[in-house]
Structures are given as C-alpha cells and as structure tokens.
Amino acid sequence: MSARLVRRDHLAAWLFLVPVIASMLVVAVWPLGRTFFFAFTDAFLDDPSVYSMVGIDNLIEVFNDHTWWLAVRNTLTFTVISVAIETALGLAIALLINEAIPGRGLARAAILVPWAIPVVVSTKIWEWMLNDQFGVINKLLEALGFIDHGVAWTASGSLIMGVVIFIDVWMTTPFMVLLILAGLQMISQEIFEAAEVDGIPAWKRFWSITLPMLRPAIGVAVLFRTLDALRMFDLSYVLAASNEKVMTVSIYARDRLISFQELGVGSAASTWVFLLVALVAIIIIGALRLDRAAGH
Amino acid sequence: MASVSMESVSKSFGTHSVIHDVDLKIDDGEFVVFVGPSGCGKSTLLRIVAGLISASSGTVKIGGDDVTDVPASKRGVAFVFQSYALYPHMTVARNIGFALETMGIRRDAIAQKVQQVARMLKVDHLLNRRPRELSGGQRQRVAIGRALVRQPEIFLFDEPLSNLDADLRMEMRMEIAKLHDDLKTTMIYVTHDQSEAMTLADRIVVLNHGRIEQIGTPSELYRQPGNRFVAGFIGSPRMNFLAVETPAAHDDEHIVGPGGLAIGRSPSDSIPVAEIGIRPEALRLVPTGTGRLDCMLERVEDLGHEHFAYCRVGSGTLWVVRLPAAPNTDTIGKPAALTFDDHSLFFFAADGRRLLPSAEPLGVRSALS
Numbered sequence: 001m002s003a004r005l006v007r008r009d010h011l012a013a014w015l016f017l018v019p020v021i022a023s024m025l026v027v028a029v030w031p032l033g034r035t036f037f038f039a040f041t042d043a044f045l046d047d048p049s050v051y052s053m054v055g056i057d058n059l060i061e062v063f064n065d066h067t068w069w070l071a072v073r074n075t076l077t078f079t080v081i082s083v084a085i086e087t088a089l090g091l092a093i094a095l096l097i098n099e100a101i102p103g104r105g106l107a108r109a110a111i112l113v114p115w116a117i118p119v120v121v122s123t124k125i126w127e128w129m130l131n132d133q134f135g136v137i138n139k140l141l142e143a144l145g146f147i148d149h150g151v152a153w154t155a156s157g158s159l160i161m162g163v164v165i166f167i168d169v170w171m172t173t174p175f176m177v178l179l180i181l182a183g184l185q186m187i188s189q190e191i192f193e194a195a196e197v198d199g200i201p202a203w204k205r206f207w208s209i210t211l212p213m214l215r216p217a218i219g220v221a222v223l224f225r226t227l228d229a230l231r232m233f234d235l236s237y238v239l240a241a242s243n244e245k246v247m248t249v250s251i252y253a254r255d256r257l258i259s260f261q262e263l264g265v266g267s268a269a270s271t272w273v274f275l276l277v278a279l280v281a282i283i284i285i286g287a288l289r290l291d292r293a294a295g296h
Numbered sequence: 297m298a299s300v301s302m303e304s305v306s307k308s309f310g311t312h313s314v315i316h317d318v319d320l321k322i323d324d325g326e327f328v329v330f331v332g333p334s335g336c337g338k339s340t341l342l343r344i345v346a347g348l349i350s351a352s353s354g355t356v357k358i359g360g361d362d363v364t365d366v367p368a369s370k371r372g373v374a375f376v377f378q379s380y381a382l383y384p385h386m387t388v389a390r391n392i393g394f395a396l397e398t399m400g401i402r403r404d405a406i407a408q409k410v411q412q413v414a415r416m417l418k419v420d421h422l423l424n425r426r427p428r429e430l431s432g433g434q435r436q437r438v439a440i441g442r443a444l445v446r447q448p449e450i451f452l453f454d455e456p457l458s459n460l461d462a463d464l465r466m467e468m469r470m471e472i473a474k475l476h477d478d479l480k481t482t483m484i485y486v487t488h489d490q491s492e493a494m495t496l497a498d499r500i501v502v503l504n505h506g507r508i509e510q511i512g513t514p515s516e517l518y519r520q521p522g523n524r525f526v527a528g529f530i531g532s533p534r535m536n537f538l539a540v541e542t543p544a545a546h547d548d549e550h551i552v553g554p555g556g557l558a559i560g561r562s563p564s565d566s567i568p569v570a571e572i573g574i575r576p577e578a579l580r581l582v583p584t585g586t587g588r589l590d591c592m593l594e595r596v597e598d599l600g601h602e603h604f605a606y607c608r609v610g611s612g613t614l615w616v617v618r619l620p621a622a623p624n625t626d627t628i629g630k631p632a633a634l635t636f637d638d639h640s641l642f643f644f645a646a647d648g649r650r651l652l653p654s655a656e657p658l659g660v661r662s663a664l665s
Contacts, residue, residue: 188379188381190377190379190381191381191382191383191384193348193368193375193377193381194375194377194381194382194383194442195383195394196348196367196368196369197346197347197348197368197369197371197373197374197375198369198374198394198395198442198446199369199370199395199398199399199446200369200394200395200398201369201398204397204398208394209383212385213384213385
C-alpha cells in the first residue's frame, strides 16, 4: 500500500472512532474526572463552586470511618455469597434446560421473567411477601407448622442480609443461566458424542469436558455479576434504606454525598468504590485468565 | 472384533421417517462402506450402530449380542467424526489417552499406549500440542488415534475425509485401508463419495431415501447394478442414460430412441424398457453415418491422461464419452456419432428396476413401495 493510501485508511479509522471517543468523554471521563477532582476538595453540595483543596484528607477520613468498613464488609459478603449461589444455580439450570426436555422453549422464556422485572418492583414484592404479619411466606410456613409466629425477615438484623442475598439470587440467576446456556450451546454436540462412545462416564464428561469448555462463559458471567454486585445500591436501599446491616459501599457514598451534603467526602468515598471495583475486576480477569481464554 | 447385524431397523424423527426396515449383516473383520447421496440416512444408520441414536424399531446386534438397548458407552465401538470432535482444551496426548483414564489403567501405561499409537499414526512429535495448533490431516490422525488406543471391536467412520483437501484425502484413504489390513477389525465407513467407497470397501451398501438399494462388492455394483439408482451412483463419470421406447413388437427393432437409436432385442417380453444406460468408457466416438446413434459433439475436456467428450443426444440428454486420445478440434461443435456393443448396455424399467437380458429382473429391489 502506498503511503497515501495508508494515511487515508488512518483518517477513516479516526473518523469512525470520533463518535465513541466523544461520547466516552462526556459520559465517562468527565464525570469520573469531576468526582476524582472533588475528592481532593472540601466542597459541599449546596454550592460546589466554593471549595478549597484539602489534599488526601477526604480519602483518609473515609478510610478511618468505621461505617465505611462496615459497608465494605457487607458489600463483600453480599457479593461473594450471592455470586457463588447464582453461579452454581445458573450452571445447574442451564445444564437442565440445555437437555431436550419437553417444554424447554417455555422454560427458557419463563426463566427470564425475574430478570425482566425492575429491581425496585421485585424488592417491594418480596418485602410484602416476607412481611411479618401479612406476608404470604410466613402464612405458608405457619400453615406447614414450621413456625408458630411470623418471622420478621426484613426487620431482624441477623436475617436481613440473607433476605437481600435471596432476592438478588431470585432476580439475577436468569442472567447467569442465559450466559452459561450460550456457552453450552457453543460446544459442539459431537464432542460429547465422542466422549460417550469412548465410554467416558457422565460425571467425568461434566468435570473434564463441560466444565473446562464452559470456563470462558462462566468467567465472563462471574465477572459481570461481581462488578454488578459490588456496586449494588437499589435492592438494599429499597428494602432497608441506610440500615447498617445491609449498607453497601454505594449506599455509604450516597449518604455522604446526598444526605450529609458532603461533596468532597462523598466523592472520596466514590473514588474508593471505584478503586475497589477496579481491583476486584483485575483480580478476576487475572485469576480466570479471561483475556487469554477469549483469544483462543 | 465382532460382527454386526441389523434386523428390520427403522428410524423416524417425529413423523419424518429416515430409515425404512433395514436388514444387514456385516461379518467379523469386514470393511463395509455405506454410500449414498446426502440425506439418504447413511450417517443415521451408522449412529444407530454406535448407539448415539436409538432405533425406532428393529434389533441391532454386535458380536451376536443384542445391543439395541445398550448405551453407546457400553458397546465397545469407536467413532471417528467428520468434524474430528477432538477435545479442544486437551493436548494431543490427553485426547488420545482420555478414554483410558477411566478404565483403571496406570498413568505410565496410558502414556506408553498413547506413545505407541501416536508413533504408528506419525503424530508422536505433536503430543504436547492442542488440536487448534494442528492441520486438518493431523487432527484426523489424532481422531483415529483416539479410536485406535481403545482397541475397539468395531471402528465406525462418519465421512472422516470430507474436510480434507484432495491430496490429503487420497493419502489418508491409503492409511485407513492399511489400518484395516493390519488390524483386521470390523470397520463401517460412511461416505457420499463413491470413489472412496470403491477403493476402500470389501462390500458397499448403497442407500437411498433410507432404504438399501443394493449390497455388493465394488466390482459387483459396477458390473451388475440392480437398478437405475445404483447404476447412476457408482462409477465416475456417471453412467449415461437415455429414455427409449418399446413399440409393439412387429419387426426386429424392439427398442428405438432419439438420434436414430435402434436396438434389436428387448430383455423382457412382459416389461417394457423405459431407459437404457451405458458407461462413458463403453462408448466410442465415430464420424457421422458410421455409428449407431447420432449426436452433437459439444465440448471436450482434456485431463491429460484421458479425455471426456460431451455429446448432446436427442434434444436434451448430454452424454459423456471417455476418449483414449484428444479428437481433432475441427470436430467440436459439429455432428458426430456414437457406437457401442450391445453387451455393454443396461436396460431399466419405468420403476427403475434393471431388466436383465436373460429374462428375470434382478431381485434386489423386489418390493417397491
């Protein structure tokens, strides 16, 4: 190719990139940059134009806040347990509806329903179903004789984290199923047939063929879900507002920023959230070697 | 090693019937090729033998034992797929040895067997590679190695060479033939390529629309096809056909056709001949007026060692004639004539049955439905 053609190709490439770069600047780089900037100021939300630079004082304040570490612990507990359950359930359901069972099409469509309902709606539905006096769950358990009086699922400090995890599992397992099912369907059926003819028992077919070949799909699903879970806000907030038992890092940052009007400290908290999510993402991508798995 | 037999095996998927009442006996150590056009049910039949598909009705026996309800994993057969179906995340060595891992064989014994098989198939230098790092031919060798290492009773091949280029296909064909000579294991091989069937098979099973059209050795099928389908399927280039008429017998000329064709005898008095067939190598191209059939020489293909003339017979039919030498280029596009010996003609009834000059039609396709 002549130098002129190369130049023209480069120009075309840049032209195609301009819309993406422009929108990224507006919706990602600018807000993120503003947040980072305010993290180093003592600004308040009522008038962000009045501020002075305070260095890393805000970051240190958040770091030394007991509530922040409570929120970190809640977030990590929620993330690890919910993603683990969702992955296991998602894999099991995906394997099941990948089989040629009757009503498979209907099952595949029906499984998406919880995923399609807005989080706020799902949470409110479950909150009512779990209500200690009027909830259908308590009625059912009472009728079956498991309990003699209604359990305060969402009021009891020891139960509420379990409830949050349960609702999240109910809502987002379909997402896991869908991603893992897509991965399953990428595997050639003949590979399983080959293993079958070779006399490989079912458990070994699953362990040595299905699971390793699903690794990229499961990895991507776990990554997506983990990043989602780490910045979870709506579910906990709708169910328990700022209850410290289920306060996530996002709720903490929101409280500092909006409730307490501390733009500087709130931005610092947001920066910590960003760093936390980035760190976990890097660890997962490294551990699952997703970058390499994707390239095969 | 084992024999295979199928007794009135049928298979349908829902209301769609793909195999109709197949009876077949394959002897121990035999190399049998299922051949037929795509969609004829040959792969389905092979999968029924493997146990990957269950028969809707009928009995499958391997080594005399009824295996109709035995799962694929317990049938002691090995299957080589067209797509090779190698495990992409395993090395070549593990691909070959994987089946042995669950058989309670010690690690070093597995490694030794894998090494031995790999050496035999000339892939021993690739043992640490992954399938994606291999060429098509190498993948096929690994797939065969994976079958070989288990020392199966029966080898099943499902179009194993279709994804290879022509040179490699020829080479692998030789190797599979040699493998059968060495192992003397029963092999069933599916292909749509009649030349693969002709070169490999002890016996060929020709399938069409889920039915067996004819079973026989390659030379039997070539010389004595039982019906028009087999006559047209076996042989390359394919047999030439021509629709003819059998007028009421009032003189010596019993069969007449386009281009002045007149054949002085009919194989059967009761069943009229609807079509004649003749192979390209049985025809000779001669100047107009000296042959038995007038035609138009439209085109000549020069393959170096042989030449094919394409002759328009009558209004629509194009015949292929094999020529020993290139004809004079002046003759192309001009009328010519063809001649042949009566004994190289094949006669077919309107339903496709072959009519034998002796009188009785061949009984292969007795019940046409």
